[in-house]
Amino acid sequence: MAKVKGAIVIDYEKCKGCVICVAACPTSVIEMAKEVNSKGYNYAYPANIEECTGCNNCAIVCPDGVITVYRAKVEA
Amino acid sequence: MLAKDIIKPENLVYQKTKLMTDNVLSYCPGCGHGTAHRITMEVLEEMGIGDETIGVAPVGCSVLAYEFMNIDMQQAAHGRAPAVATGIKRCYPEKFVFTYQGDGDLAAIGTAETIHACNRGENITIIFVNNGIYGMTGGQMAPTTLPGMRSSTSPYGRDVNLMGNPLKMTELVAQLPGTSFVSRQAVHTPKHVRKAKKAIRQAFELQKQKKGTTFVEIVSNCNSGWKMTPVQANQWMEENMFPFYPLGDIKVPE
Numbered sequence: 001m002a003k004v005k006g007a008i009v010i011d012y013e014k015c016k017g018c019v020i021c022v023a024a025c026p027t028s029v030i031e032m033a034k035e036v037n038s039k040g041y042n043y044a045y046p047a048n049i050e051e052c053t054g055c056n057n058c059a060i061v062c063p064d065g066v067i068t069v070y071r072a073k074v075e076a
Numbered sequence: 077m078l079a080k081d082i083i084k085p086e087n088l089v090y091q092k093t094k095l096m097t098d099n100v101l102s103y104c105p106g107c108g109h110g111t112a113h114r115i116t117m118e119v120l121e122e123m124g125i126g127d128e129t130i131g132v133a134p135v136g137c138s139v140l141a142y143e144f145m146n147i148d149m150q151q152a153a154h155g156r157a158p159a160v161a162t163g164i165k166r167c168y169p170e171k172f173v174f175t176y177q178g179d180g181d182l183a184a185i186g187t188a189e190t191i192h193a194c195n196r197g198e199n200i201t202i203i204f205v206n207n208g209i210y211g212m213t214g215g216q217m218a219p220t221t222l223p224g225m226r227s228s229t230s231p232y233g234r235d236v237n238l239m240g241n242p243l244k245m246t247e248l249v250a251q252l253p254g255t256s257f258v259s260r261q262a263v264h265t266p267k268h269v270r271k272a273k274k275a276i277r278q279a280f281e282l283q284k285q286k287k288g289t290t291f292v293e294i295v296s297n298c299n300s301g302w303k304m305t306p307v308q309a310n311q312w313m314e315e316n317m318f319p320f321y322p323l324g325d326i327k328v329p330e
Binding site for chain 1: 077079080081082083084087088089090091092093096100101103104105106107108109110111114115263264265266269270305306307310
């Protein structure tokens, strides 16, 4: 059966580190970085990207719209 | 399959709409304004009316909305956005006109303009972001502040005997004959964002049919004003704001 896999790209420089995407992600893909961006925010980054299903949840709750979502079907 | 194989233009499912500019939003981290801006612009993009829409920005945190929304915008005096929108709509009846206002703007200084625009049934859409506080000026008590809620001018909580009761603007305008669609939504979880987007879409569809004023309230957080983290503020909002400001459609056309 074909499996759906996703990937997200986060604009680290525009991320304000509000953590709302971490709460919204059903598969715990996103974590907060220990490093900061040039504005001084601990940005979100896709730590467990292999778990991503491309469900869009993080992108549609992101107040700053910094997340882009990709999704592809993978033959298992 | 590796992430870099998935990240290709043909697999793209979601990106920020072109109707939002690339400027960094001036809002605090986690503020609901950004999401409310984006879903409004997504609705305009999906309906293909970005070039035919004129927005009216308020005074408050979202005073710079015209910097972020890549459409024609006008900035109104404090509270007067529905009056300005009335003028624009009457000059350009074929354009889509909406106002984007906060609670300090719409429910305090702009109460008269809002109620009269809704009562006249102007064909405009009003998007009302309610966070129960004056966020921009430092978290003072607003007309929509909940009873017992702390703010910088009610540090022991809002005492309704002294400071009056909170104002439910959405229920108020729902009673007016000029409004056709009145709804209250939120944007703190994916489910609520999808519902709020649907409500805004319906509001613009009804404006297209010239059905009268459409009014969408978005209950939002103000984590800086409430002195909480964004996630805590969203939880506090669910526990305290939603019982007082219940979500859902309050008035729908028959």
